[in-house]
Amino acid sequence: MNVLSFVQAFFSDSAHWQGYDGIPSRLLEHVQYSLLALAIAAAIGLPVGLLTGHTGRGGNAIAVVANAARALPSFGLLVLAVLLIGFGLLPVMIPLVVLAVPPVLVTTYEAVRAVDPAPVDAARGMGMRESRVLFRVEVPVALPLILSGLRTAALQIVSTATIAAYVSLGGLGRYIIDGLYQRNYEKVVGGATLVAVLSLITLALFWGVGRLVVSPGVRRR
Amino acid sequence: MIRIDSVTKRYPDGTVAVDRLSLEIPDRSITVLVGPSGCGKTTTLRMINRMVEPTEGRILLDGEDVQRRPVTALRRGMGYVIQNAGLFQHRTIADNIATVPRMLGWGKQRARERAAELMERVGLDASLAKRYPYQLSGGQQQRVGVARALAADPPVLLMDEPFSAVDPVVRKGLQDELLRIQDELGKTIVFVTHDIDEAIKLGTMVAVLREGGRLAQYAPPAELLSDPADAFVEDFLGADRGIRRLSFFASDALELTTDPVVPADAPAERLTAAGAPYLLVTDADGRPLGWRERGSTGGTERLLPYGRPFRPGTDSLRAALDCAVLSPTGWAVAVDADGRVTGVVSQQTIGEAIRSAHTAAGAHSAPARGEDEKVAG
Ligand SMILES: Nc1ncnc2c1ncn2[C@@H]1O[C@H](COP(=O)(O)OP(=O)(O)O)[C@@H](O)[C@H]1O
Numbered sequence A: 001m002n003v004l005s006f007v008q009a010f011f012s013d014s015a016h017w018q019g020y021d022g023i024p025s026r027l028l029e030h031v032q033y034s035l036l037a038l039a040i041a042a043a044i045g046l047p048v049g050l051l052t053g054h055t056g057r058g059g060n061a062i063a064v065v066a067n068a069a070r071a072l073p074s075f076g077l078l079v080l081a082v083l084l085i086g087f088g089l090l091p092v093m094i095p096l097v098v099l100a101v102p103p104v105l106v107t108t109y110e111a112v113r114a115v116d117p118a119p120v121d122a123a124r125g126m127g128m129r130e131s132r133v134l135f136r137v138e139v140p141v142a143l144p145l146i147l148s149g150l151r152t153a154a155l156q157i158v159s160t161a162t163i164a165a166y167v168s169l170g171g172l173g174r175y176i177i178d179g180l181y182q183r184n185y186e187k188v189v190g191g192a193t194l195v196a197v198l199s200l201i202t203l204a205l206f207w208g209v210g211r212l213v214v215s216p217g218v219r220r221r
Numbered sequence B: 001m002i003r004i005d006s007v008t009k010r011y012p013d014g015t016v017a018v019d020r021l022s023l024e025i026p027d028r029s030i031t032v033l034v035g036p037s038g039c040g041k042t043t044t045l046r047m048i049n050r051m052v053e054p055t056e057g058r059i060l061l062d063g064e065d066v067q068r069r070p071v072t073a074l075r076r077g078m079g080y081v082i083q084n085a086g087l088f089q090h091r092t093i094a095d096n097i098a099t100v101p102r103m104l105g106w107g108k109q110r111a112r113e114r115a116a117e118l119m120e121r122v123g124l125d126a127s128l129a130k131r132y133p134y135q136l137s138g139g140q141q142q143r144v145g146v147a148r149a150l151a152a153d154p155p156v157l158l159m160d161e162p163f164s165a166v167d168p169v170v171r172k173g174l175q176d177e178l179l180r181i182q183d184e185l186g187k188t189i190v191f192v193t194h195d196i197d198e199a200i201k202l203g204t205m206v207a208v209l210r211e212g213g214r215l216a217q218y219a220p221p222a223e224l225l226s227d228p229a230d231a232f233v234e235d236f237l238g239a240d241r242g243i244r245r246l247s248f249f250a251s252d253a254l255e256l257t258t259d260p261v262v263p264a265d266a267p268a269e270r271l272t273a274a275g276a277p278y279l280l281v282t283d284a285d286g287r288p289l290g291w292r293e294r295g296s297t298g299g300t301e302r303l304l305p306y307g308r309p310f311r312p313g314t315d316s317l318r319a320a321l322d323c324a325v326l327s328p329t330g331w332a333v334a335v336d337a338d339g340r341v342t343g344v345v346s347q348q349t350i351g352e353a354i355r356s357a358h359t360a361a362g363a364h365s366a367p368a369r370g371e372d373e374k375v376a377g
């Protein structure tokens, strides 16, 4: 049997489409974990990135923090969090957020730093206040890069959220872990395929959002 | 009026960008700050709208220290134009221009109308309103920059090398446009450039700065050309300042003669009569066709080209001289607004006019400089 036939077998089995272990509910769980983690990472990374990028201060500190966070293994963090806090959603969120903050933070910082200084200078020269300079002049131009940071974070979260299954939570990781345990490779491949599809959907969503919120003047078409 | 009162700017790293500079910037005219790169022009300009704060001295706007004004209110009363226009690339041209009016709380409709009005004023086609900056040429972007600075009708305009990044032909167009706009609006403009020709063309008053942010000379352009204060200014003005100075003398005092001017259909004896060695042949409307060597015959296709004529009253002595120098006969052709010949004038006559103009100008330029020196103190 090859991988494609595993995929076909997994998705054509009607039992896989029903109940608490069915594809719709696992998918929904996975999306929920991912959205929550992305929201928390954005709530941390965006404001800090915008502020440091705007003022130009704290760039070194950001690099240090981001590199340290990147060096932490997600699985190790999960184990540590469970040992310290116990089971539940929180210990799963910790590694996901730690994983997602660096791309959001660093890219946002870099994106704002990279904005052409001339319009910023012009904006100040015409009496614009700093908050307006940031949100009306810098952010609209930095938006494509900021979104790319969020996209990177989202993709990493979607694939890593499978670890939730290790601590008895749901999500698409269930299929992979249960499948491995049960030596049911159809399930493993099915779960992995679903993660890949969700990643593609995430990519498409970000592309769509980019089309909607980035000005044609910045997209240059 | 803007008064710069012995202002010094020392940056934190110790660089003295401006050194005890004093200038009185007259209202409703263009004052140019010119000098080599790094001589403190930008710093001076940015101290006026408090983008840079002086280390010592004060800047007065209508008698009041700018330090006392809230920064945002001060800046909203001063248009600011920079080198690469600095347009907001995510906003349409109309929205770029409407930025300050919108900040001041104008309604959408009113701001849009104002933007349309300004686009016309700076010579931008209305069809560009919905475009984005990347769709415009450098020269067009710079026009938008000027329109944006004028949008809320501020009495003061600060311009930092606004035309330096465009090619010479476009630059000339922008300069002419600025002079035209200034004729209509009468703003108090402080204009920074490193290009002395631009300074001379645009400035009512020109402040020449030298390295270290010190004032070398503050004078009207004609006086700068006739009486440079020292070797630095003379050097900075470059060669042929004598010729360039002629731009400031009107050509309407030139004595024209119509003796050698003949219509193409004139009787043969007029074409051969004694007098000047060349005849200027005109068409039935009096427009020039070309020069004919006395005694020569043949149709109008055999005429010598008459070069570029000048217009007394509009053109300067420099244009008249240029015309005479380029003419194959050594005579310059004067025309009226409709291009009809009003007379011709020889190089020799122009030379005499130049000498007497210099003598007359020299007689009253001396006291004028004396006053300026006091101001520059
Ligand atoms: N923010 C700054 N910090 C330190 N030195 C500066 C700063 N801005 C300008 N300078 C220095 O001050 C001098 C004058 O600069 P500037 O006013 O920009 O000159 P210009 O506009 O005539 O070229 C230069 O030597 C420049 O390097």
Ligand SMILES: [Mg+2]
Pocket: B041, B042, B043
């Ligand atoms: Mg400069």
